Amino acid sequence: MEPDGTPTSIEERLRRLEAAARPLEPDAGARDRLHDAIRRLAERYLARIANDAESPAAGTPDVLGAYVQAADPAAGLLERPIAERGAALDDVVALLEREVLEPGGHPASPGHLAYLSGGGLYHAALGAYLGAVTNKYPGIFFTGPGPVRMEDRLVRWTADLVGFPDTAAGYIASGGSLANFTAVVTARDARGLRGSDLASTVAYTTSQAHHCIDKALRLAGLAEVELRRIPTDAGHRMRPAALAEAIAEDRAGGRVPWLVVATAGTTDVGAVDPLRGIADVAEREGCWLHVDAAYGGYFLLTEQGRERMAGIERADSAVLDPHKSLFLPWGAGILVVRDGALLADAHGGSGPYLQDAENARAVVSPADLSPELTKPFRALAMWLPLVLLGTRPFAAALEEKLLLARYFRRRVAELGFEVGPPPDLSVATFRLAPSDVNPAEADAMNRRIVDALRRDGRIFLSSTVLDGRFTIRMAALPHRTHRRHVDLALHLLGEEMATERG
Numbered sequence: 085m086e087p088d089g090t091p092t093s094i095e096e097r098l099r100r101l102e103a104a105a106r107p108l109e110p111d112a113g114a115r116d117r118l119h120d121a122i123r124r125l126a127e128r129y130l131a132r133i134a135n136d137a138e139s140p141a142a143g144t145p146d147v148l149g150a151y152v153q154a155a156d157p158a159a160g161l162l163e164r165p166i167a168e169r170g171a172a173l174d175d176v177v178a179l180l181e182r183e184v185l186e187p188g189g190h191p192a193s194p195g196h197l198a199y200l201s202g203g204g205l206y207h208a209a210l211g212a213y214l215g216a217v218t219n220k221y222p223g224i225f226f227t228g229p230g231p232v233r234m235e236d237r238l239v240r241w242t243a244d245l246v247g248f249p250d251t252a253a254g255y256i257a258s259g260g261s262l263a264n265f266t267a268v269v270t271a272r273d274a275r276g277l278r279g280s281d282l283a284s285t286v287a288y289t290t291s292q293a294h295h296c297i298d299k300a301l302r303l304a305g306l307a308e309v310e311l312r313r314i315p316t317d318a319g320h321r322m323r324p325a326a327l328a329e330a331i332a333e334d335r336a337g338g339r340v341p342w343l344v345v346a347t348a349g350t351t352d353v354g355a356v357d358p359l360r361g362i363a364d365v366a367e368r369e370g371c372w373l374h375v376d377a378a379y380g381g382y383f384l385l386t387e388q389g390r391e392r393m394a395g396i397e398r399a400d401s402a403v404l405d406p407h408k409s410l411f412l413p414w415g416a417g418i419l420v421v422r423d424g425a426l427l428a429d430a431h432g433g434s435g436p437y438l439q440d441a442e443n444a445r446a447v448v449s450p451a452d453l454s455p456e457l458t459k460p461f462r463a464l465a466m467w468l469p470l471v472l473l474g475t476r477p478f479a480a481a482l483e484e485k486l487l488l489a490r491y492f493r494r495r496v497a498e499l500g501f502e503v504g505p506p507p508d509l510s511v512a513t514f515r516l517a518p519s520d521v522n523p524a525e526a527d528a529m530n531r532r533i534v535d536a537l538r539r540d541g542r543i544f545l546s547s548t549v550l551d552g553r554f555t556i557r558m559a560a561l562p563h564r565t566h567r568r569h570v571d572l573a574l575h576l577l578g579e580e581m582a583t584e585r586g
């Protein structure tokens with residue numbers, strides 16, 4: 085309605101709405117201003133966390149100190165409403181810096197030796213940016229031939245690294261959890277498991293398997309399937325002989341062995357299960373062999389990794405996380421399946437709205453091979469760095485991390501810590517276990533050491549429980565982590581040990 089009471093024409097309403105929606109389409113100048121502000125924010129952040137000063141003490145980032153010390157981290161975000169009117173760019177940048185970039189851990193920083201963090205490779209971030217700005221469609225070949233062929237190349241490259249034949253297929257998921265889930269669904273359908281079979285069906289893994297395996301079984305409707313934990317050796321690796329015994333026992337008891345999940349690089353200690361021995365058993369028993377190499381996978385680019393993971397080529401499926409051992413930003417886990425037809429059988433589907441794509445179907449699309457239809461253009465974040473840089477710097481960085489873990493283990497033992505088994509990959513475990521201190525007090529001591537390092541904030545080490553004892557982990561994985569950062573960790577541990585031991 086106009087002020088004089090006459091109805092507003094459709095044409096006039098369209099004109100006004102277009103003007104009101106105009107902020108959604110910034111012009112080139114506005115884009116420059118936005119881009120500059122975000123780029124400067126990213127540069128300030130990188131200068132702080134990834135300071136490459138030679139002297140760690142002078143320039144090492146505060147990876148966790150502020151978080152540990154803050155009472156209610158990131159609470160400022162809760163006070164910022166999603167309102168009808170937008171906020172000023174400077175205010176929003178300040179809010180982001182204070183409430184998002186500052187609190188919590190800094191997984192891209194070289195001192196982040198906790199959990200398993202790859203580091204947010206810059207080239208990959210730019211790939212993600214370009215994918216998002218262009219919004220090219222990665223789900224189906226008909227409208228997204230470039231993204232689909234790119235994903236196909238990366239899956240093929242990964243399948244080649246694993247040693248799978250030409251029949252292999254796969255896809256880029258959001259991470260290891262979803263990729264492992266997709267593998268379990270594929271193994272379920274490949275063996276035709278049904279409701280009435282479930283209670284007598286058995287899957288096998290170890291106590292060291294990632295919890296997403298258990299979760300994948302539940303999500304796949306297989307909560308009734310028994311997940312047996314096979315005993316491990318001193319290095320926390322599955323014992324193939326114990327696997328064979330468990331399977332024989334189950335067969336004798338009328339149960340049906342179905343799936344073996346081996347881990348190539350456990351989350352806690354980086355242990356690689358003996359894949360050849362396990363493949364022998366799985367093959368003989370007709371079990372689907374899945375290898376969860378979410379952390380360890382791309383160490384296949386190194387000689388040590390290939391030796392440790394020999395036998396992975398005999399798996400039926402494998403998961404490798406580029407957001408761990410290829411240093412990508414969060415959001416990439418690859419599943420490869422030896423017989424790609426089984427992946428397609430488990431994940432096919434369509435609808436009438438896709439009939440144009442059906443008619444133009446030349447290439448199998450990720451949507452035919454995975455639970456997802458529309459997804460981010462993940463391939464570009466992986467392809468850009470690999471093609472721009474080549475694989476050599478990745479192999480060198482991974483070999484460096486393997487060596488850093490061995491170096492750290494030797495040096496921390498020299499300081500007087502009790503060390504875990506020699507690392508298969510880039511995680512070393514250790515604890516203070518003085519002979520004159522009882523186990524409960526030793527646990528408390530190690531907890532105090534971890535807490536003290538967190539308060540200092542320059543190095544972030546995480547802890548776990550191994551064989552019932554509080555244990556500290558040093559995981560060298562971010563690409564920016566080098567010897568000086570590990571030396572700083574050793575220096576701080578030496579100081580804390582002196583404090584503990586008086």
Ligand SMILES: *Cc1c(COP(=O)(O)O)cnc(C)c1O
Pocket residue numbers: 200258259260261262264294296347349350351376377378379405417
């Ligand atoms: C990290 C990890 C996972 C889970 O992967 P996300 O990418 O975090 O979902 C699964 N298995 C292993 C061995 C892992 O280290």
